[in-house]
Amino acid sequence: MSAVPAIRVEGLQKSFGANHVLRGIDFRVDVGEVVCVIGPSGSGKSTLLRCVNRLEEADDGSILIEGEDIRDPDADVDLLRSRIGMVFQSFNLFPHLSVLRNLTIAQRRVRRRGRDGADRVARENLARVGLAEKADAYPAHLSGGQQQRVAIARALSMEPDMMLFDEPTSALDPELVGEVLAVMRDLARDGMTMMIVTHEMGFAREVADRVVFMDGGVVVEEGPPDRVLGDPAHERTRRFLQMVR
Amino acid sequence: MTRRQRQRLLRGALYASAVLVVLALVAVADWELLRRNFLDVDIAAEMFPDVLLVAARNTILYTALAFTFGLALGLVLALMRLSSIAPYRWFATAYIEVFRGLPALLTIFLVGFGIPIAFQTRWPVLAQITLGLGIVAAAYMAETIRAGIEAVPRGQMEAARSLGMSRGRAMASIVIPQGFRIIVPPLTNELVLLIKDTSLLFVLGTTPATKELTKFGRDVLTSRANATPLIVVGAVYLLITIPLTQVVAVLERRNARSR
Ligand SMILES: Nc1ncnc2c1ncn2[C@@H]1O[C@H](COP(=O)(O)OP(=O)(O)OP(=O)(O)O)[C@@H](O)[C@H]1O
Numbered sequence: 001m002s003a004v005p006a007i008r009v010e011g012l013q014k015s016f017g018a019n020h021v022l023r024g025i026d027f028r029v030d031v032g033e034v035v036c037v038i039g040p041s042g043s044g045k046s047t048l049l050r051c052v053n054r055l056e057e058a059d060d061g062s063i064l065i066e067g068e069d070i071r072d073p074d075a076d077v078d079l080l081r082s083r084i085g086m087v088f089q090s091f092n093l094f095p096h097l098s099v100l101r102n103l104t105i106a107q108r109r110v111r112r113r114g115r116d117g118a119d120r121v122a123r124e125n126l127a128r129v130g131l132a133e134k135a136d137a138y139p140a141h142l143s144g145g146q147q148q149r150v151a152i153a154r155a156l157s158m159e160p161d162m163m164l165f166d167e168p169t170s171a172l173d174p175e176l177v178g179e180v181l182a183v184m185r186d187l188a189r190d191g192m193t194m195m196i197v198t199h200e201m202g203f204a205r206e207v208a209d210r211v212v213f214m215d216g217g218v219v220v221e222e223g224p225p226d227r228v229l230g231d232p233a234h235e236r237t238r239r240f241l242q243m244v245r
Numbered sequence: 246m247t248r249r250q251r252q253r254l255l256r257g258a259l260y261a262s263a264v265l266v267v268l269a270l271v272a273v274a275d276w277e278l279l280r281r282n283f284l285d286v287d288i289a290a291e292m293f294p295d296v297l298l299v300a301a302r303n304t305i306l307y308t309a310l311a312f313t314f315g316l317a318l319g320l321v322l323a324l325m326r327l328s329s330i331a332p333y334r335w336f337a338t339a340y341i342e343v344f345r346g347l348p349a350l351l352t353i354f355l356v357g358f359g360i361p362i363a364f365q366t367r368w369p370v371l372a373q374i375t376l377g378l379g380i381v382a383a384a385y386m387a388e389t390i391r392a393g394i395e396a397v398p399r400g401q402m403e404a405a406r407s408l409g410m411s412r413g414r415a416m417a418s419i420v421i422p423q424g425f426r427i428i429v430p431p432l433t434n435e436l437v438l439l440i441k442d443t444s445l446l447f448v449l450g451t452t453p454a455t456k457e458l459t460k461f462g463r464d465v466l467t468s469r470a471n472a473t474p475l476i477v478v479g480a481v482y483l484l485i486t487i488p489l490t491q492v493v494a495v496l497e498r499r500n501a502r503s504r
C-alpha cells in the first residue's frame with residue numbers, strides 16, 4: 001500500500017452561516033481502500049464528501065488529494081477533480097446528451113481525447129456497468145438504476161484515481177438498488193479507491209475495508225465494519241444502528 | 246331548472262345576441278366602399294413582386310440581424326447578471342432596466358442620430374439597424390436567457406465540475422444548451438415581437454431598396470390614397486409569423502419527447 005493516502009483530511013471546519021456543520025474532521029482514505037461513511041441525517045456526510053473535491057469550500061483545515069492540497073489557491077482544481085470521480089444521489093446525467101456523449105464530453109473537453117479514443121473508453125465502461133446496448137439512448141429513457149450505472153460509467157471514463165459516492169442508491173426504488181450495488185462491488189474488487197456515503201449497512205459490512213461513523217459534524221468512531229457495525233464502542237453509534245435497523 | 250340548465254340557457258342567449266350584433270353590423274356596413282378602399286385588386290397587384298422581393302425580404306433580414314445580435318449580447322448580459330463580480334451585475338442590471346424602460350422607437354432614434362455624431366461617420370444602414378433594434382432585443386432576451394440558465398438544476402453544473410470541467414466550459418457545454426431548450430417558447434415570442442418592431446426602423450430613413458413591410462405599405466397607401474396596401478402587408482406579416490409559431494410548437498413537442 002502506498003505511503004501517501006489517496007485522501008487526507010485534517011482539522012476540517014465548515015459552517016453554513018451560523019450552522020457549524022463540520023467541527024474538525026480528521027479523515028483518511030488509503031490507495032485501494034474502500035471507506036463507507038455512515039451517520040444520521042444532517043451529520044455532515046455530504047458536506048465532507050463535497051469538500052473533498054471542493055464542490056464546497058472548507059473554512060479551515062487541509063485536504064490533500066494524493067498529497068496535493070486542493071485548498072491551495074494555486075492548485076489546479078479542475079485537474080484534481082478530473083482525477084476524482086463523483087457519483088450523486090440524483091444521478092445528474094446530462095439530459096440533453098445521449099448516454100455515449102455523457103461519457104465522452106469530459107474526456108474530449110478536459111482530457112482532450114480524440115473522438116475515437118473517447119468513444120472506445122466510453123463503450124468499455126458502459127460494458128463494465130452492463131449497459132453496452134444503451135449507448136445511443138437518452139437518460140430520460142432509462143430506469144433510475146440504469147441512470148445511476150451510466151453515471152458511474154461516466155465518472156470511470158475519466159479514469160479517475162478514486163471515486164466518491166453520495167448515497168448512490170437512496171433515490172432508487174428498492175428493486176433497483178441491487179444492480180447499482182453490484183457494480184460498486186465489482187469496482188471495489190478491482191481495487192478502486194472508494195469513499196461511499198451510504199445507508200446500506202449490509203453493503204457497508206460486506207464491501208468496506210473501514211467504516212466511519214459521523215454525528216454532529218465529528219467522526220465519532222471508525223474501524224473495521226464488523227467492529228463498528230457489530231460491536232460499536234460508542235453509545236451514539238449504537239443508538240444510530242438501532243434506529244436504521 | 247337545474248343550475249346546469251340555467252347556465253346552458255344563459256350561454257345560449259349570449260351567443261345569440263353576439264351573432265345578432267355581428268349580423269347588424271354586417272347589414273349596416275357599406276360593403277362596396279369597404280371593398281374599394283381595402284380590397285382594390287389593381288393596387289394589390291401593383292405591389293407585387295416588390296412587396297415580397299424587397300419589403301418582406303428586408304423585414305426578414307433586419308429581424309435576423311437584430312435577433313442574432315440581440316441573442317449574442319443578451320447572452321453576455323445574462324452571464325454578467327449571474328456573475329459573482331458585482332460591477333458586472335450592476336452594469337447588466339442597469340442596461341436591462343434602461344432599454345426595457347425606453348420605447349424602442351426612442352432607442353432606434355438615439356442610435357440613428359448618436360452614431361454619426363459620436364464617430365463623425367455614417368455607419369452602413371444595416372449596421373445601424375442591427376444595433377438599433379438589437380440593443381433593445383438584447384435587454385429583453387437577457388432576462389429570458391437568465392431565467393433559462395437559472396432553471397437548469399444546480400446538480401448539472403456540479404456534475405460537470407466534478408468531471409474536471411472549468412466553470413466556463415461547464416456553462417458552454419452543459420448549462421447553456423439546456424437553458425436554451427427551456428426558453429425556446431419565450432424566445433420565439435421575442436422573435437415575433439422583433440419582426441413587428443422592424444416597422445419602427447423607418448425613423449432611420451429609407452431608400453426604395455431598404456424599405457421594410459410597414460414602410461413599403463404606408464408609402465403605397467399615401468401615393469394611392471387607398472388602404473389596400475395595409476391588408477396586403479398585414480397578410481404578408483402573418484405569412485411570416487404564423488408558420489414560425491407552428492415550427493416552434495413542433496420543436497417543443499420533439500424536445501419534450503427527448504427529455
Ligand atoms: N448549501 C447549503 N447551504 C446551507 N446549509 C447547508 C447546505 N448544505 C448542507 N447544509 C446543512 O448542513 C448540514 C449537514 O448537511 P449534509 O447534507 O452534509 O448532511 P448529511 O449527513 O449528508 O445528511 P443526509 O443523510 O440527510 O444526506 C445540514 O444541517 C444542512 O442543512
Ligand SMILES: [Mg+2]
Nearest residue numbers: 045046047167
Ligand atoms: Mg447527504
